[in-house]
């Protein structure tokens with residue numbers, strides 16, 4: 579290289595760096611069959627952020643779960659499977675959320691931050707924490723598209739180490755093995771965001787107005803967590819309770835007409851109480867005939883809403899004397915739901931564009 583080449587090189591324009599936005603949700607098996615479900619459960623339940631037991635104790639328990647659970651679980655997945663796209667609903671909805679976010683940015687959603695430029699500078703990706711498409715390939719895709727700054731948006735309104743922190747871990751574990759260091763930001767949990775609460779209340783009111791019954795109660799059900807996680811300092815319970823309080827404030831409903839509960843208990847340990855299934859049973863037995871359930875902790879419908887609530891808890895309700903039961907859809911990729919994501923992205927990307 580001559581001296582003038584070196585000089586020319588030094589002054590070469592720096593390649594223009596883009597901003598990547600990575601939407602992340604939990605994940606789902608690749609097919610509703612024994613082996614794909616087993617593979618998914620193995621990856622999920624081997625994560626120390628999810629099960630924090632000494633490996634010597636957990637390993638034999640996990641082995642028995644991995645033989646006993648996938649068969650039953652595969653049947654449940656088959657009942658809620660998106661047959662058009664041949665994938666779990668969580669995956670279809672997350673993809674659509676990413677596509678709608680990209681369309682909004684192309685249509686000028688971020689223009690007030692950078693008129694005329696934002697659409698060319700932002701690249702959208704989406705990933706599942708467990709299963710496919712993984713966070714590893716999404717981060718590599720962002721690198722390939724020239725993103726030097728990445729905003730990761732974990733689609734969990736309430737923080738839990740088992741979900742939010744696990745997404746952080748996976749992003750950094752990926753970067754650890756790449757000779758590449760983009761600037762990374764994580765969107766914070768949005769459990770008390772005004773847009774999120776307003777949209778929850780509006781979508782609930784709209785869904786209720788379309789029902790052919792008037793609910794006596796609205797049960798607010800969040801995914802559970804082992805109680806021990808809260809005792810260790812996880813803010814999850816406080817954040818769920820705050821979402822619940824703000825939603826009730828918006829709806830002008832007291833705790834008696836709008837109770838909270840925690841679903842999807844897994845294993846023998848104590849989880850957050852009251853449990854959703856026990857609450858649904860109790861309400862039915864106490865004479866509640868018309869029940870609506872809303873699940874604000876899930877950004878997208880999935881097995882835990884479409885099967886556990888819409889099928890299993892509905893059966894518990896009617897078998898114990900209840901008559902009308904409805905699950906309010908998650909915010910998903912609805913127009914209102916997307917407003918929550920747009921608002922979050924526009925706020926958290928500030929200063930970058």
Ligand SMILES: C=CC1=C(C)c2cc3[nH]c(cc4nc(cc5[nH]c(cc1n2)c(C)c5CCC(=O)O)C(CCC(=O)O)=C4C)c(C)c3C=C
Nearest residue numbers: 604605606607628629666668738740741801844880881882
């Ligand atoms: C110790 C186990 C689990 C913890 C802790 C946990 C926390 C947790 N999970 C979600 C969101 C989802 N969980 C989903 C499924 C699911 N969760 C667990 C276990 C724990 N979750 C299992 C074993 C499964 C698989 C299904 C089953 O075996 O019952 C899903 C749905 C995935 C899908 O494919 O549709 C979601 C979403 C949150 C928000 C959370 C902590 C707050």
Ligand SMILES: [Fe+2]
Nearest residue numbers: 604801842882
């Ligand atoms: Fe879970």
Ligand SMILES: [Fe+2]
Nearest residue numbers: 842843882886
């Ligand atoms: Fe479950």
